Amino acid sequence: MTDADLPLRTATPDDFPKASALLFALFHRALDQEAQDLDRRVWEADRALVVTDGPDVVGHAAALTRELTVPGAVLPAAHVTGVGVAPTHRRRGLLTRLMHRQLRDVRDAGREPIAVLWASEARIYPRFGYGLASTRLELAIDNRQVTLPAATAPPRLRAGTPADLLPELTKVYDTLRPERPGWSSRDEAGWATVVADLAIYREGATERRAVVHEGDGGIDGYAMWRTKSGWTNTGPNAEVHVTEIAAANPVAYAALWRFLLGIDLARRVMYGFAAVDDPLLHMVDDAPRLDTHLSDGLWVRVVDLPAALAARRYTAPFDVVLDVSDPLLPENAGRWRVAGGPGGATCERTDAAADLACDIVDVGAAYLGGTSLAALAGAGRVRELRPGAVNAASTAFGWHRMPISPEVF
Structure with a gap:
């Protein structure tokens, strides 16, 4: 049997363990049962494709059923994920078969006018009609070098775990989402992956934490972050790793950033999902000290x-x-x-x-x-x-x- 003859089919629930193991190996992650269980909650067998070679899954591509905010509207969009081919079967046309089949399936279903993905390797996806539709700024802030305008009143902040604050996070996110191009809908399983705090993802940092800001009309912003301890001969050198921040107004956004930039014993604040027109660029007194790096975002x-x-x-x-x-x-x-x-x-x-x-x-x-x-x-x-x-x-x-x-x- 040649590679062109290897079966390509819609997955069944029984394919998940082997498909998951393939993806963990392809993305160089240690196989972890907790992480697999979390992935299973969002994986949709009827929207996943597998290529098999005997008993083995050697290729995989999936789509998640979610909405995406676009300019002036919210649309159904196929959220493409988990694309990969086993290293033993590379450069034999399996990826092309998977992507062509997936596009045809989405088109024929007639529900989603667009598909979106994050590209692990950017040069791959233009071959299949994907264009780079958004970019993002990665910030590496020396918190001793930037200052925000002083608050006009003491902020009302409440800290906790993301799981404990999930109702507040969900409310803020869902309120803001219709006006934020690039934001995706999150159901219960989607939120579970966002707030999950598995040890495999910490990379030496602490558990994830959250803080919400309360304005006159109620909770209007939140941030989630981890910290990573560090010390030098001259003193503390910890890092704050911000995973998500959202706010409905400038007062809440500035208050959350003051909090993150002021965490004791930390010297650097890292954030990888700032928009290229992020208000923080215009709030601080020395924007170059935000140490920005431009990276790719969504492909449409x-x-x-x-x-x-x-x-x-x-x-x-x-x-x-x-x-x-x-x-x-x-x-x-x-x-x-x-x-x-x-x-x-x-x-x-x-x-x-x-x-x-x-x-x-x-x-x-x-x-x-x-x-x-x-x-x-x-x-x-x-x-x-x-x-x-x-x-x-x-x-x-x-x-x-x-x-x-x-x-x-």
Whole structure:
């Protein structure tokens, strides 16, 4: 039997142990029963694909059924995860088979106009039509070098474990989510993975802790973090590892950051999920001391182009004809007239002359408003066929908040 003949099928619940063991090995993690049990809670057998070689699972790709906030809307989105092939079966086309089958399954189901993922290796996924739709800042803050404006009143903060504060965390998150492009819905199982405190994930740090901020209208912000002890010849040198922070207003956000930057015996505060327009950049007195590093975030694959482009909102009125190429999902290929603005949009096939030409990768990259069509045109990826079309479309596709995903799924 050749690799092209190896069975590729929808998983069954019985496949989970072997699929999980494969993924733990691929991502260089020690097999852990608690972590497997947690993963099983979100794994959907009917949305997972496996390639088998005899009794072994040698390839896997899954999708989670969740929603994603996009500019002006909340959409069903296939959250792709757990993609990998056993090292004994690499470079034989199994990944391509898995990704092609998954895209076709999502398209044929007709429920989700887009798919999203985090890429362990960025060069892989453009081959399957995914575009880099958001970037993030990783912060490594020397807390002795930055200062926030003084509070006008003592903050009302309450600390505890994430599990104890889960109702408050959930309420804040669900209140903010509809306005935050890149945020995903979380059901009970999803929250369980967010607040889980397994020893395998601590890497020498403490258990995860949480703090909530209470404003005049109730709880309006929270943060979760760990600390990692450290000492030098000159004194304490601990680190604070912030895993998530969210707030409904500037007062709550500043109060939470004052708390995190002021934890005793700590000298560095690390945070890996700041948006490129994060308010903290403009709150501190010396932004370069935040020591930012730009990294990739969500990758978006437009699966149903007319549904996806009609579902989101746009910052300004526009009317443009796109000529789109999509070799994997030919239903998306061709010329589309997209017209709309802040109140809604339409996307329909047309025989009119194209204003812009691009690949489906570029539509995905621009979809969340975090990658401008003008930048893609500057890189030669979007071609302007009518003078002025790039500027108008780029403005419309932008958004007032840059997209950011607060979690890796």
